[in-house]
Amino acid sequence: MSVTSTAEQEQAPPPPPSSRSWSRAREDIVEGFRQRELWGHLGWQDIKQRYRRSVIGPLWITLSMAITAIGLGLLYSQLFGAHIQTFLPYITVGFIVWNFMSGCLLEGTDTFIGNEGLIKHLPAPLTVYALRTVWRLTLMFAHNLVVYVIVLAIFWSDLTGPYRITPVTGTLEPGIGLSILLAIPAFILLAINGGWVAILFGIISTRYRDIPPVINSLVSLIFFMTPIVWTTDILTATKIGGEGDGSWRILIAELNPLYHYVQILRAPLIGTEQNWHHWAVVGGLTVVGWAMAFVVMRNYRARVSYWV
Amino acid sequence: MVSINVWNASVDFPIFDAKSRSLKKLVLGKVGGKIGTEQKVPIIEALHDITLSLKEGDRVGLVGHNGAGKSTLLRLLAGIYEPTRGSARTLGKVAPVFDLGVGMDPEISGLENIMIRGLFLGMTRKQMEKKVDDIAEFTELGDYLQMPLRTYSTGMRVRLALGVVTSIDPEILLLDEGIGAVDAAFLAKARTRLVDLVNRSGMLVFASHQDDLLFELCDSAIWMDEGHIKMHGSLREVITQYKGRDPFASMDRETLERLGIEPALTTNPSEV
Numbered sequence: 374m375s376v377t378s379t380a381e382q383e384q385a386p387p388p389p390p391s392s393r394s395w396s397r398a399r400e401d402i403v404e405g406f407r408q409r410e411l412w413g414h415l416g417w418q419d420i421k422q423r424y425r426r427s428v429i430g431p432l433w434i435t436l437s438m439a440i441t442a443i444g445l446g447l448l449y450s451q452l453f454g455a456h457i458q459t460f461l462p463y464i465t466v467g468f469i470v471w472n473f474m475s476g477c478l479l480e481g482t483d484t485f486i487g488n489e490g491l492i493k494h495l496p497a498p499l500t501v502y503a504l505r506t507v508w509r510l511t512l513m514f515a516h517n518l519v520v521y522v523i524v525l526a527i528f529w530s531d532l533t534g535p536y537r538i539t540p541v542t543g544t545l546e547p548g549i550g551l552s553i554l555l556a557i558p559a560f561i562l563l564a565i566n567g568g569w570v571a572i573l574f575g576i577i578s579t580r581y582r583d584i585p586p587v588i589n590s591l592v593s594l595i596f597f598m599t600p601i602v603w604t605t606d607i608l609t610a611t612k613i614g615g616e617g618d619g620s621w622r623i624l625i626a627e628l629n630p631l632y633h634y635v636q637i638l639r640a641p642l643i644g645t646e647q648n649w650h651h652w653a654v655v656g657g658l659t660v661v662g663w664a665m666a667f668v669v670m671r672n673y674r675a676r677v678s679y680w681v
Numbered sequence: 682m683v684s685i686n687v688w689n690a691s692v693d694f695p696i697f698d699a700k701s702r703s704l705k706k707l708v709l710g711k712v713g714g715k716i717g718t719e720q721k722v723p724i725i726e727a728l729h730d731i732t733l734s735l736k737e738g739d740r741v742g743l744v745g746h747n748g749a750g751k752s753t754l755l756r757l758l759a760g761i762y763e764p765t766r767g768s769a770r771t772l773g774k775v776a777p778v779f780d781l782g783v784g785m786d787p788e789i790s791g792l793e794n795i796m797i798r799g800l801f802l803g804m805t806r807k808q809m810e811k812k813v814d815d816i817a818e819f820t821e822l823g824d825y826l827q828m829p830l831r832t833y834s835t836g837m838r839v840r841l842a843l844g845v846v847t848s849i850d851p852e853i854l855l856l857d858e859g860i861g862a863v864d865a866a867f868l869a870k871a872r873t874r875l876v877d878l879v880n881r882s883g884m885l886v887f888a889s890h891q892d893d894l895l896f897e898l899c900d901s902a903i904w905m906d907e908g909h910i911k912m913h914g915s916l917r918e919v920i921t922q923y924k925g926r927d928p929f930a931s932m933d934r935e936t937l938e939r940l941g942i943e944p945a946l947t948t949n950p951s952e953v
Contacts, residue, residue, distance in 0.1 A: 392763040411800040418797070422788060494779045495801045496760040675763035678756075679694055 392675035398667060401674055405500020412501050416508030434516040442468055442520060449602050458531035459538050459643075465524045466642045467601035469517045470563075470635050475592050476510040477567040482585040484575030489681040499674055503571035507564055514560075521642065525549075532644055543606040549644030559638040566634070566659055569666035576669050579680045599631050630658055683773035683852045683884055685735040690764035692728040692753055692908075727753040729908040730767070735886070740879050742895040742916055743888035744923050745905035751888040754905060755779065755855045758886060773884070776802050776851030778842045778860065787831035791822060791841055794830055798845045812848045819870070820844040835862045847874045854878060856887045861894055872897050892920060892928045893936050 405412075424430040445468070446461035453460070481503075485492060488502045525532065533550075537543035578584040600608075608622040626632045633654040640647045728750050735741060743751045756762045757769055759777045785794050795816055799809035817826055820840040830838070839862050846854060854875070863871065875898055879885045889895050895902065895916060902919035904912040912919050920928040929937065 408800070408803075410806050414797065414800055414806065418786075418789065418793070422786075425788065491801070493756070493761060495777065495798075496775055497801055678761050678763075679765075680697075 393672055395667075395671055398671040398674055401498040401670060402500045402667075405498035405504060408498070408501055409504075411497070412504040412508055415501075415505040416512060419505070419509045420512050431516055434513050435519045438465075438469065438472070438517045439520045439523070442524070445602055453539060453603065453607065455539050455604075456531075456536075458528050459536050462521075462524050462528050462532060462643050463538055463604070463639075463645075464602055466521060466639045467635060469514065469521060470638045471596065471599070471601050472517060473510055473514045473563060473567075474631060474634055475596065476513065477507065477570045478574065478588055478592050479585075480506050480510065481567070481571035481574045482578040482588050484571045485579045485677050485681055486575075486582075486585075492678050492681050499576075499670070499677055500572065503568055503575060506571045506575075507567040510567060511564055537606075538604050538645070539606040539610075542610045543604070544646060546643075546645040549642075552647060553641050553644070555641040555647070556638055559641060562655055562659065563634060563638060566655070566662060569659075569662040572666040573662065573669055576673050576677060579677055580673070595629065595631055598625070598629055599635060600626050601635065630654065633658075683737045685733065685758055685769075685771045685773075685853065685884070687731050687733040687757070687764075687769040688767050690728065690731045690757060690767035690769050691726065692750075692757055692762050693765045694725045694727055695722045696725060697722060726908055728757060728764075731757070731764075731910060733903075733910065733913075735884060737884060738879065739901065740885045740899045741887070742899035742902040742919075743886060743905060744890070744895070744902055744919065745911075749905040750908040751905050752779065752857055753908075754903075755857055755886060755888060758853075759855050771853065773852035774803060774850075775853045775855065776846040776849065777855040777857075778846055779855075779857045785830055785838065785842075788829055790829055791826040791833065794841065795826070795845050798842070799849060802846070802849055802851065804849055808849075816841075816844040816848050819848070819874070821867070835859075836864065836867075839863045840867060843871050843874075847871070847878060850878070850881070851883065853884045854886070856885070856889075858889045858891075861889065861891050868894075868897070892924075893932060895920070896928070896932075 420431050420434075424433055427433060429436070442461070442465035446457065446464045449455075449464060450457045450460040480487075484502050484506045485499065488505075491497070492499075492502070532548060534548045536546055536548060538546065574584065574588065578588075605623060605626050608625060609620060633651040636648070636651040637655055639645070640651075731754065743754065745751050753762065755777065756779070757764060758771060759775050760769075760771050761777075763769070786797070789797075792813065795813060796806070796809050799812065800806065804812075817823065820826075820837075820843075822837060822840060822844075825833070825837070830841075833841070839860050843860060843863075860871075875885065885898060887895065887898050899916050901914065902912075902916040903910055904919050904923050912922055917928065
């Protein structure tokens with residue numbers, strides 16, 4: 374008989390550190406990253422699953438992005454009196470980047486709620502589910518990049534030389550050059566931010582189910598507040614308000630953190646003027662965001678399976 | 682070294698009703714002052730003061746009424762729930778088979794479910810690709826593995842889940858009730874594999890209401906009652922106490938023979 378008696382149990386080794394410890398939180402994140410085959414597979418599965426039984430499958434991601442970009446590009450270039458050759462690429466890239474970011478925010482809130490079954494039935498680091506969400510969005514981003522490549526091919530000659538998005542009043546943009554390579558670190562930085570967003574908002578949303586609808590309505594508002602279908606040229610144009618130089622209006626964009634995220638990736642992709650302060654802001658937010666995610670992970674990691 | 686140690690662990694579930702789960706209550710509660718006891722989230726004490734020590738080679742059956750805490754205890758042992766008070770430590774590669782409907786995606790094929798389960802249990806994709814043929818053969822599902830899981834019967838799901846966990850050499854196997862859904866022939870096959878597994882430096886914890894299954898797979902037992910461990914001892918003693926009668930007395934001859942117990946010996950309580 375191998376059952377230990379009560380007397381032996383009393384002499385058991387001291388209990389392990391409590392579930393609220395930095396080392397357990399770190400362990401979860403490190404172990405989560407290590408299981409990349411798992412979240413990689415789950416992320417792919419999500420994409421395949423969404424378009425199972427449809428004829429063109431994940432190509433729908435690409436196609437719907439193309440339709441939106443062309444429609445909005447045509448409409449807004451007319452509204453703002455901009456050249457379609459440069460405004461369409463601007464909107465397309467802005468929209469692709471926005472899709473990834475809003476995806477992180479919206480699907481991030483659903484990271485743990487949506488994986489309730491798995492969380493309650495299979496022991497795995499929580500980080501795996503956050504990475505699953507970010508990886509799925511990365512794959513969707515990759516599908517959308519096809520639209521970018523097509524648009525780039527069509528308007529190549531307009532984008533590679535200096536151009537203005539808004540005629541006359543707009544800033545002179547340098548055009549696409551070697552700086553396009555900056556898009557790679559920019560996207561990596563965006564994906565890293567997706568990680569903390571999914572962990573932080575995912576855990577808060579699991580506890581407070583009002584958070585997802587709050588984020589939902591905020592995201593659609595922020596979309597209109599962010600220069601995606603309009604340009605910052607419009608904000609700085611002196612003519613609008615009549616009096617004053619109008620330079621304060623740029624704060625509408627500058628105070629919006631998502632503007633900086635859009636800008637670090639969009640600028641190299643369409644060859645507009647790069648401003649280093651965008652990178653600084655994003656870098657700072659990355660550090661702050663991960664610090665918050667780490668604190669929440671330490672305090673509430675063990676509670677998530679109780680809350681879902 | 683495979684072991685499970687639990688010290689004075691309790692598991693309390695907060696039950697958020699629609700109101701207390703929202704921010705509204707939290708905000709209004711602070712502004713409007715006390716609303717009496719309503720401010721507290723009601724709690725269900727699923728497990729209370731559990732102390733347990735299991736080691737290599739243990740094959741433990743979990744018995745108890747519905748809602749006694751068997752499934753929660755299994756999840757505590759798996760590390761899914763960390764105790765709200767006390768502590769628990771599980772050393773070894775854990776493979777749980779819990780609720781069979783959940784944790785598997787009904788829309789994707791059996792093969793893909795095998796892959797996902799395997800990856801969750803710490804295998805790599807390559808390792809799982811090698812195991813697939815073995816699992817297909819063991820589960821006897823054949824071409825059915827290409828079909829989406831929603832077309833499977835309960836028994837077929839059990840076969841799939843058991844096929845995966847037994848093929849990956851886990852050290853700690855946690856089975857919830859439900860595996861009784863398979864037919865006798867498959868059960869005999871599964872039993873050999875499970876016993877083999879436990880003998881190869883493993884541990885098994887199995888919750889069930891079926892005596893014959895418990896006797897096939899376990900040698901000791903824990904009786905759970907209202908979140909406590911009411912009794913922990915040899916399987917036969919625990920079942921006798923729990924049911925109020927000797928389990929062998931009601932088993933038919935065939936089952937006893939399969940278990941390797943001489944019917945004549947059943948009158949002798951010292952022999953299990």
